[in-house]
Every structure is written in C-alpha cells, then in structure tokens.
Amino acid sequence: MSKPPSSRGGARERLQHWLPRLVLSPSFVLVLFFVYGFILWTTYISFSGSGMMPDYTWVGTRQWSRLWSSWTWGIALHNIWVFGLLYIVTCTVLGLLLAILLDQRIRAEGTLRTIYLYPMALSFIVTGTAWQWFLNPGLGLERTMHSLGWESFSFNWLIDANMAIYTVVIAAVWQATGFIMAMFLAGLRGIDGEMIKAAQIDGAPTWKIYGRIIIPQLRPVFLSAIVVLAHLAIKSFDLIVAMTGGGPGNATAVPATFMYSYAFSRNEMGIAAASAVFMLAVIAALIIPYLYSELREPRS
C-alpha cells in the first residue's frame, strides 16, 4: 500500500515509509530468534552429543536411534495415539451431539452453554487435581457409589497401569467438549435454511435431514475441530502431570512428559531434543497445510 518515497521526499515522508516496518520489527525479531532460532538450535542439539550440558560435537543420528530404541518412548507414542484418537473422536462426537441438541430452540440455552463451556477456562492442573480426587479409588466415586448402596461398584482405573490413560481421556474430554460444541453450534447457525425447508416440505425425516444435508455442510467445522483437538492432544502435558504424573510407572507417559523428563531430570538433552523435533514435525505436518488453506481462502 505504501509507495516508496521519492528521492525528493522529505525526512517525514521517509519516516512514514519506514515507521510501519520499524514498529513491526521488534516482534518479528523476537519471533525469529525465540521461535525459529530455537527450533534450529534444538534440531542441531538432536544431532549432537549433548547430555547434561550442550555439547556441539556432531554425532549424526545417534540420539535419534537411542530415542527410537527407548522403551519409554514406545509407550509414550502408543499412549499419545490411544489418547489422541479417543480424545478427538469423543470430543467431536459429543460436541456435535450437544450442539445439535442445543440447536432445537431450547429454553435456557445460554445457561446450558455456559455450563458446558466453563471447564475450558480452568487450568489443566486444576482439572487434573479435581479429577484425580473425583476418581480416587479409596475415597472418590467408588466410595460414594458404595455408600449409596451400589456395593459392587468398582473403579480403580487411576492406579491401574492398563486403564490410567483412559482416566486422562475422560478428564480431557470433559474439559474440551464444550468448546467443540460451541464451534459446531456456530457452524449450525450459519447453515442456509432453504435446503432444510425444502427437505422438510418433501417430508424427509429429521435424522435424514441431519445425515444428508446438515452434517455434510459442517465439514469445515469438523476440520477445525480435529486440528484444534489434535494440537491440544500432542501438547498434553499439564493434565497428565497433574492427574497421574505419567504413572503408574510409565503407564501414562506421552511424548510431552517424555521430553520433559529427559530434558530436566535425566539430563539427556540430545534425546530430549530429538523427541521435541519429532513432536514439532508431526504438528507442522498437520498445521501448515491447515494454515495455508485458511489464509489463502478469503482471497479467491
């Protein structure tokens, strides 16, 4: 928009030309250094012999092969796969269901929406603390069911190595479903009513109208929801630390907790860096095409 100043242009005009860039530059420099510079540094470290301290000698892919032969890393990958899949599918299905139900001219819709969405305002640490207590095998839900007369009720997933990851899924779904619901609700409200009316006049049953007309039109919302959830899932760290601490044993380790423990308690910087680079690569493969399509669409 701004034209380059003519050679005759006064100092003021030159200033007006450069000022916008000058104002933007501190942020840009910060981002270049703290984001892209750091990405390069971490990537380099993943090919170095760094242990407790950075050591810049190039060791090729040694850290990477140590990462991939690590038993815990295998568990972490398996867990993030299980967790991510269940989390994304459950949040999407429940969110869509709640949005459709709320979209039936419900009285007190505003109040219900507020209730469904409030967990999103909480810190994962608070959520984890609450659910750890709620699902506490000795005193929580189990005990409450017993005292209500359901003596055989048993729920000890939190301390069961095979089931603990599912308790994290429950808490995570509880936290994010309201948000996904809000996204779908906004999508539903933006759908063109003409086709629906026509289908209604033709006497199509409600479930068919949803299945054939409405839900297919929500495709962009599905895409956004899945990207957001996948992104939240890969970053999941706080919730796991607060709920299970990655345990029992390593049972609920995920890449984020793996990276943290190798970086700060095991002093294996090289492996930690390799795991972080892997996480970035997965997210970038997901986010870059998404951002690209989001950013260029309005131009067409």
Added chain:
Amino acid sequence: MSAGSLVARRNTLARALLYAVLLTFAVIYLMPLYVMLVTSFKPLEEIHQGNMLALPQDWTFAPWREAWGSACIGLECSGVHGYFFNSIKIVVPAVLISGLLGAFNGYVLTKWRFRGHKIVFGLILFSCFIPFQIILLPMARVLGILHIANSTTGLVLVHIVYGIGFTTLFFRNFYASFPDELVRAAKLDGAGFFTIFFRILLPASIPIIVVTIIWQFTNVWNDFLFGVSFTSGDSAPITVALNNLVNSSTGVKAYNVNMAAAMVAAVPTLIVYILAGKYFLRGLMSGSVKG
C-alpha cells in the same frame, strides 16, 4: 436461519427426552466443580467417612485458610498466597505488553502492508502452534545467560514472546475488516502512522482488546509448562505450586486443603469467564478458525 427446531415441538415425549439429556450433561459438567467446592469446606474426618457428593455437615473455612496461608509446599509452609501473587506479577505485564505489540502488528499488517507482509504474518502465526517442547532447552539457556532464570521476570519474557502470535492474529483479523477508506482519508489529510492508530483504530478496538486480554490472561494464568520448566521454589506461579502441593506425597493427604488451593487457582479465570464469557468464546474461536 438456524437448522433448529427439527425435533417437532408438538412431540412432547421427544422434547422431554431432549431436556433430560441436556440436563444430564449439565449435571456431569458441574459435578467435578461441585465436588471440589464441597470437599474444600469439609473437615478431613468427614471426607474419610463419607460420601463425596454430600454437603458438609460441619462447614469449615479452615481448609481455605490453610491453603492460602499455611499449607506446606516443598519446605515452605506459607500456603499458596505468595504464588498467587507471583502469577499476578507475571500476568499483568505479559498481557499488556504482548497485547500492545499484537495491536501494532495487526495494524501494520493490514493498513500499512509492505512486500512480504504475508510471509511475515505466516511466520508469526505459526509460532502459535509449535509444541513448546521445541523451545524449552534453548529458552532455559537464554534465561540463564540473561540472569532472569528462575524469576517472574523471566516468565514475563517467555509469555510475551509466545503470546505475540495470538495477539497479532486477533488484531490482524479485526483490523482486516476495518474500512480502509477511513485510513486512506486520514492519510490524505496528512495524519501520520501513530495519529491514525491512536485516534481512529484504537477507539474502535474495544471488543478485540477485551478478547485479547481475556485470552492472554487465561493462557498465562493457566500456564504450567513454562512455570515448571523455568522456575522453582519461591518464584513459581500458582499452577506449579498447586501441583507441588497436591502431588508431593508427604504425610496425610489433606484433600480438603488441596481442593481449596485448586479453587484459589481456578477462581480468577472462572470470574473472567462468568463476567465475559462471550468474549472468552470469541477468543477461543478466533484461535481456531479464521476471524
């Protein structure tokens, strides 16, 4: 028009079922908060005997007093209040500075475009989505070199740097729909870069300022990863203190104190959500979908 009301209003049974399902979900959603609250007002004996869902028989504020002022976190037995104030010390400057930078960036990227503005925006935007694990190791080194490791100042810097992406996104999307004609007319009248920003755009930006402040406030307040990676002991934020309190396994677990501390950590963001839920949602949405 909305797709709404496809479930016929005449069909009373279906409507009743609909409300039943919605209310059940509402109860499930409120349950953990309810349990946290009632637990925080019960004496410990009552917790050990009874039912998690029951209201306290003996209401007591002692767990809240202890959580705030005397619970032991690590070796320090003075509750979470110090950490609460740490979080405030971090949140206020981090939100204001990253918000201001984002506002300027959004302004430049929409009203003073230059060659390559799209690439610049793309590079800034991508920083919203990186898994922060990728920057933990170098950031720890840089904070050490700058002598602000293990301090709230260090965390302020971290939150500013990684907040710029979202604040820029918010303001850019908002200013993109601000009429260019007004800006062009002001330029013709000889108004400069800052005059246009402060006199024309900023007064019209209240909604997006609210969205940005709420978004940044919630994010920074709720942060745990940066807090636990870059601070320890006295300079930790509330989330780290809460986690240390709850998950340090020494002695008898005081569940009521834990829940009171969790409520202390939750109250600021809950208040913001209740007072300004609309703006909170708008922030969430623009973080995920284009504005």
